[in-house]
Amino acid sequence: MRIHFDWRLARAIDSDGNVVDELDWSSKRSVGALADRLAELQSGRLSPEARTLAERFADAEADHLGAMSDSGWPELDEDEQALFSEATDRLARRGVADAAADFDRRLDMLSSAASELRASWTTSEARCVEWAGLFLAELDLDGQRREIPCAVAEAGSIDEAAKALGISAPEHKPSSAEWEALRGHARGVVELTGRLETAEDATRELAREYVPTLSRVVGPLGAAKMIVLARGRERLARMPSGSLQVLGASGAMAAHRRGAPPPKHSPTLFSLPQISKSPRWVRGKIARFMAGKCSIAVRVDHFDGEPWDEEQIAEINRECENIRNRFPKPPKRG
């Protein structure tokens, strides 16, 4: 005995192909109700009618693909056809709208926006400082670095900018068009600084909420970047720790396949002080240890575990310290 069904009706069919029992979707049909029904069927559940038949015939097997290849299956009438086409349209649109409820996608947008802003900020800020420094020869480019874009952006002329920065007026001055361009550029940098902060703060907030434990281990921005690279928290949680260790080091991994030595860590892990501030001969060991901890951390977050507290994080840092102390000297080359 088999049960064939689609969204309209369900049939119990015996081994000779005879229809033994049949149930129609008899309650009020509407576009919304049909869309819900189709979503249920799509996820692999039975229609309510098929479920009733399955209870009625305990030995019957429900076949999701049965109705499709059943030559005796009735065709849709015109009303049903119209209802179906409206419902599929609504369901598809609903799916498109629901993509916004997906934290992976939101974190992707946010974290990618933040890193793109970071990249362009670095370029623009450096250009602004060098440009202003060319005219203001007395400027301390390292000590006063942070004040420069603001001072230039708010000044009316290069002399005013010099005054605001506490140095004497320059000997060679930019032309007025040149000054306009310089000031415009500085204003851009100031504005970019604000945008970068907003984007990074928002990324941190979302990451702390979405992956609290991983955020504590590698920092919220690093955690966000890992999720983006893995294309989703679920995929990151299911990743072996070895993959996580080199996540994002795809160029180095490709070189490894052609014979180069394997990468010791991904850029995300390298940005951790535990690794980047350690001597190079222990970086691989610490990266492997940290990758293991990260992979446990993201599993804790994804599979609803208890987030780690400060004590557990401190324990990890102590262990990193131990590894470093165990290898005080670089290995001898053989």
Next chain:
Amino acid sequence: MPRRPVKLGWGVRREGRSLWTRNAVRGISVRGERRKRDSRIEWRAWDPTRSKVAAALLLTGNDASDMLPEPGSTCLYLGASTGSTVSHIHDHVCGAGNHHGGQVVAVEISPRMMRDLTALASKRPGLVPVLGDARIPHAVAPYIRSQADWMHQDLSIADQAQTFVKMAGAFLKPGGTGLLSLKAASERSSDGDDDSRFAKAARILGESEFEVVERIDLAGLEDQHILFHVLLPATD
């Protein structure tokens, strides 16, 4: 001197190196493609550099019309993307206002692509947009009215051939036509060079119940892509 058009089916014709389909929505291009009038019929250019099916129709060594579905038939398109190719298949299978009574089920997993596909479907009766995983038979089954006469699979995943055997096995009608587009880059996760990956796919298809009619190399139009034209032998 204009080339004489060759008819490949009710709504598809070939003029030299270009393909055209009978536009089901008059006056509207889907992706800004050229349109032209020939007496009362409007034809829409089918760009073979953007559509693997079009490329295969131009490059096949056999009769290209064997690779097209019949108007009014049931078609399944796995990996529909934004629906450029789907729109041409729809032109041919459904026609304006779906007067042929065809059904084209277009499955796509990405909401970003589905956005464009829903806009397309709202103007084209008979085209069913499905947001879902094209590798799972029961996720597609509720939408298709019967087994498919024609199906095309174009997913950017590894193991396309295995997925194709599974999906076509579930959905293709005996005697139906199946097309499988393979992109070398998507199969990169498996070992070997491009040729051995294609050979592996060919072996999987060869061991299945399907009969491989032709293996079409799309080089020149879509580099590093091949398209398999297969047939599910009719049971009798």
